[in-house]
Amino acid sequence: MENDIAKKALQRIVEGGITPESKTVANLRKFGFWLPVILALVFGSLASAGMFFVLMNGDWDLLGRFGAGFIVRSMPYFWLFFLVVFVLLGEFSYAKTTIGYRYGPVKVIITYVLSTMLLGGVFLSLGGGALFERAMSVRGIMRDIMFNQTEVWSHPDQGLLSGTIKDIGTSTLRLVDFSGVEWSVDTQHALIRGRVQLENGEAVKLLGTMTASGFAASEIRPWVGNGSMRGNGLRNGSGAGVGRLGGMR
Amino acid sequence: MIDSEKCNGKTDEELVTRSLDDSSWFFCLAKRYEEKLIRYIRRISGGEREDQEDILQDVLISAYQHLRSFDTRLKFSSWIYRIAHNTSISAIRKRAIRPTVHLEEDDMQKFADTIDVEKEVDANFDHALIQEVLARLNEKYSEVLILRYLDEKDYLEIADILRKPVSTVGNLISRGKKLFKAEYERTIMNKQHGK
Structure with a gap:
C-alpha cells in the first residue's frame, strides 16, 4: 500500500504535467523573504542615526541648570520608537527566512540593534548628519516630532525660548516663537554661539529671562545643536559681537 | 519509473x-x-x-x-x-477538527521505553493510555515529543521541522516530558478511583 502512494504521486506529477517551479520564481520567493529583513535594517539604521543625531545635538550642558526633567523632555523618542519598530519588524522578517528561526528572538534583536547602531554611526560619519540638520530645520510638525526641542525650548518663564528670527536690530531682535507669538528680544548681553548666522528666517534657541517688555537673551544658540562646536561664540556688546550683529543687517 | x-x-x-x-x-x-x-x-x-x-x-x-x-x-x-x-x-x-494523536501499538511501546514512564508507574502501566494522555497535552508539547521519541529526530532537526529555535525545542521537550508524566499519573489515579 505504502509503495502505491509514491507511485500515485509520481503518476499525478507526470499526468498533470507538474514541474518544479522555475529558478526565477524560487529566487524571487527567497528575495521576498529577505527584502523586509534588509529594509528593516536600512530604516532601523536611519532611525539609529536620527537618534544619535538628536543626542549629539542636545543641549546637555544645561542639565545642571534644568535638571532631570530636561533630560526626559530631550530624549529622541521619535527615533527610538522607529528603531524599536524596525528592529521588531526585522526580527519578525528574519524568523521567516530559511533558517532564521534557529537563532531565537533575543539573539536576533541584539544583533539587529548593534547592526543598526553601527550602520547609523557610519551614515552620520559619512555626512548623513547634514541631511538630518536640514530636515530638522524645516518648520513644520515633522521637525517638532523628529527633533523634539520645540517643547523643551518653549518655556520663556523658565528662561528657554525658541523661534524664528523675524527682524534684527543692533541690540534687539524680533522673534516669532513656534506657537506664533512675537517677541522683542534684548540681545545686548547675549553670547552668540558660533554656528548662529543671525539672519531673518533662521531658527534659534535663546537662554535668558522673561522681562516686562519681552525677553532678555543671555545666549543665542542655533536651532540644531548647542553651537559650541565652532568656538565659544561671541559676546554681543563686546565689540566683535556688536559688529557682527550690526553687519548682518 | x-x-x-x-x-x-x-x-x-x-x-x-x-x-x-x-x-x-x-x-x-x-x-x-x-x-x-x-x-x-x-x-x-x-x-x-x-x-x-x-x-x-x-x-x-x-x-x-x-x-x-x-x-x-x-x-x-x-x-x-x-x-x-x-x-x-x-x-x-x-x-475543522481538533488534531488527534494516533499511535500504533509499537509506537506506544517505543514511547514508553524512551520516555521512561514505565519505571515510574510500572505497577499500573497501561500502553493504551499513552495515546490518550499525549492527545490531551497541548499540541506544542505533543508534536515535539512525537518527533523526538517516535520519529527519533534530534533537536536541530525538530527545530528545522517546526521552525523554532533549538533552545525552545529543548525546553518544550523537557517540559512536555514532565507534563506527560504528571498527566499520565493523574489519569492512572483517576482510573483507580473510578473517576
Whole structure:
C-alpha cells in the first residue's frame, strides 16, 4: 500500500504535467523573504542615526541648570520608537527566512540593534548628519516630532525660548516663537554661539529671562545643536559681537 | 519509473539534483520517505487511512514543485517533514477538527521505553493510555515529543521541522516530558478511583 502512494504521486506529477517551479520564481520567493529583513535594517539604521543625531545635538550642558526633567523632555523618542519598530519588524522578517528561526528572538534583536547602531554611526560619519540638520530645520510638525526641542525650548518663564528670527536690530531682535507669538528680544548681553548666522528666517534657541517688555537673551544658540562646536561664540556688546550683529543687517 | 536498485547509494541531495532534470528520479525520494512520512502524518493527524494517504500524496507533490527552494543548509528529511507537518495541519484545519494523536501499538511501546514512564508507574502501566494522555497535552508539547521519541529526530532537526529555535525545542521537550508524566499519573489515579 505504502509503495502505491509514491507511485500515485509520481503518476499525478507526470499526468498533470507538474514541474518544479522555475529558478526565477524560487529566487524571487527567497528575495521576498529577505527584502523586509534588509529594509528593516536600512530604516532601523536611519532611525539609529536620527537618534544619535538628536543626542549629539542636545543641549546637555544645561542639565545642571534644568535638571532631570530636561533630560526626559530631550530624549529622541521619535527615533527610538522607529528603531524599536524596525528592529521588531526585522526580527519578525528574519524568523521567516530559511533558517532564521534557529537563532531565537533575543539573539536576533541584539544583533539587529548593534547592526543598526553601527550602520547609523557610519551614515552620520559619512555626512548623513547634514541631511538630518536640514530636515530638522524645516518648520513644520515633522521637525517638532523628529527633533523634539520645540517643547523643551518653549518655556520663556523658565528662561528657554525658541523661534524664528523675524527682524534684527543692533541690540534687539524680533522673534516669532513656534506657537506664533512675537517677541522683542534684548540681545545686548547675549553670547552668540558660533554656528548662529543671525539672519531673518533662521531658527534659534535663546537662554535668558522673561522681562516686562519681552525677553532678555543671555545666549543665542542655533536651532540644531548647542553651537559650541565652532568656538565659544561671541559676546554681543563686546565689540566683535556688536559688529557682527550690526553687519548682518 | 526508476528501478529502486538505482536509488541505492545516492544521497538525498543527489536525488534532488537529478529530480530537477528528470521527474522519475523523484520516485527514489518519494519511496525513501513514504513509510516514515505516512507514520508521521498518522501520528499527528489521526483520521482515516485514505485521508492520510491523500495528505502524503499532496506532501510529495508539493515537495516536488518546490524542489528548487530546498536549501542544503537543512537536511532533506527535515525539509520534507516540515512540508508533511504543514500539510497535515492545514488538512486538519480544513476538516475543522481538533488534531488527534494516533499511535500504533509499537509506537506506544517505543514511547514508553524512551520516555521512561514505565519505571515510574510500572505497577499500573497501561500502553493504551499513552495515546490518550499525549492527545490531551497541548499540541506544542505533543508534536515535539512525537518527533523526538517516535520519529527519533534530534533537536536541530525538530527545530528545522517546526521552525523554532533549538533552545525552545529543548525546553518544550523537557517540559512536555514532565507534563506527560504528571498527566499520565493523574489519569492512572483517576482510573483507580473510578473517576
